[in-house]
Structure formats: C-alpha cells, structure tokens
Amino acid sequence: MTLRMKMTAITLDCPDPEALxxxxxxxxxxxxxxRSDGDFAALVFEDGLVLGFQRVDDHRPPRWPDPGASQQFHLDFDVPDLDQAxxxxxxxxxxxxxxxxxxSRWRVLLDPAGHPFCLCPS
Incomplete structure (x- = not known):
C-alpha cells in the first residue's frame, strides 16, 4: 500500500522571516x-500550499555552487520573460x-537570505 501525502508547506530557514x-x-x-509573526512568516498559494519562512538566529546560507555548503534545495518559478523577471x-x-x-535556458538567482531559486521560461 502506498501512503498518499499531500504537501501543505515548504519552509525556508532565514535570519529575517518578514523581510524574506x-x-x-x-x-x-x-x-x-x-498567522505570520516575528519568528515566522508565510505566503499562501491559491490551492492552500504555504511557503513559510522561519527565523534561525545562526542561519548560514548555502554558497552556490559550493558542494561543501550545498544549496540543500531550490525553488523554480516559471516567468513569461526571463530578462524582465x-x-x-x-x-x-x-x-x-x-x-x-x-x-540561456534558465537563470539562477539568490534570494536576500542566500537561497538559490531558478527562473524558467513559461
């Protein structure tokens, strides 16, 4: 039997949840x-998925593309125009x-807390 799980949230560690x-x-x-507060902030997708940000006082961001401090995960976003986005x-x-x-197929950017994310043409 396969357990069917529904993802409800993705949470990123960061030094300043409200800013991120x-x-x-x-x-x-x-x-x-x-329910956002000083130690946790979040955004909600239309389908209810939550993108959360939690305070970690000694947060050390990944150093893209250093395998010794790997990205750990990354987010992909489709955009209509790579240059404009x-x-x-x-x-x-x-x-x-x-x-x-x-x-030229996609772009890697780093958010203000240092997490890598990709922009992909939609």
Missing amino acids: AAFYRRATGLAPHP ESMLLAEGATKPEFQPGG
Missing part, C-alpha cells in the same frame, strides 16, 4: 498567511551568482 516573505510576496503576488528581482534585493549552469 516580503521579497517573495513582491515577486509572486501571493497573499500573506494570517531577473531585472525586477534584482531590484527587489535578489543577487545573481556568477555560476549559471542553464546558459
């Missing part, structure tokens, strides 16, 4: 979760690492 939630809110337009996200506080394994 604000970054992703500006990037995605997702609504804030009503990259420009907007860089203006909002994302950074673009030098290493770009996707060439």
Whole structure:
C-alpha cells in the first residue's frame, strides 16, 4: 500500500522571516498567511500550499555552487520573460551568482537570505 501525502508547506530557514516573505510576496503576488509573526512568516498559494519562512538566529546560507555548503534545495518559478523577471528581482534585493549552469535556458538567482531559486521560461 502506498501512503498518499499531500504537501501543505515548504519552509525556508532565514535570519529575517518578514523581510524574506516580503521579497517573495513582491515577486509572486501571493497573499500573506494570517498567522505570520516575528519568528515566522508565510505566503499562501491559491490551492492552500504555504511557503513559510522561519527565523534561525545562526542561519548560514548555502554558497552556490559550493558542494561543501550545498544549496540543500531550490525553488523554480516559471516567468513569461526571463530578462524582465531577473531585472525586477534584482531590484527587489535578489543577487545573481556568477555560476549559471542553464546558459540561456534558465537563470539562477539568490534570494536576500542566500537561497538559490531558478527562473524558467513559461
């Protein structure tokens, strides 16, 4: 028998949950979760999936693409225009690492807490 699980949340460790939630809110337009507080903030997708951000005081971000401090996970976002999305996200506080394994097929950016995420053409 296979256990069927439904994913309800993805939570990222970070030093400032409210700031990171604000970054992703500006990037995605997702609504804030009503139970956000100083140590936890979250956004809610239309289907109920929660993207959460929890405070970790000694948070050490991954160092993309250093395998000694690996990315641990990453998020992928489809966007209609790679250049436009990259420009907007860089203006909002994302950074673009030098290493770009996707060439022109996708872009790797780092959120303000250092988590890598990819922009993919939709």
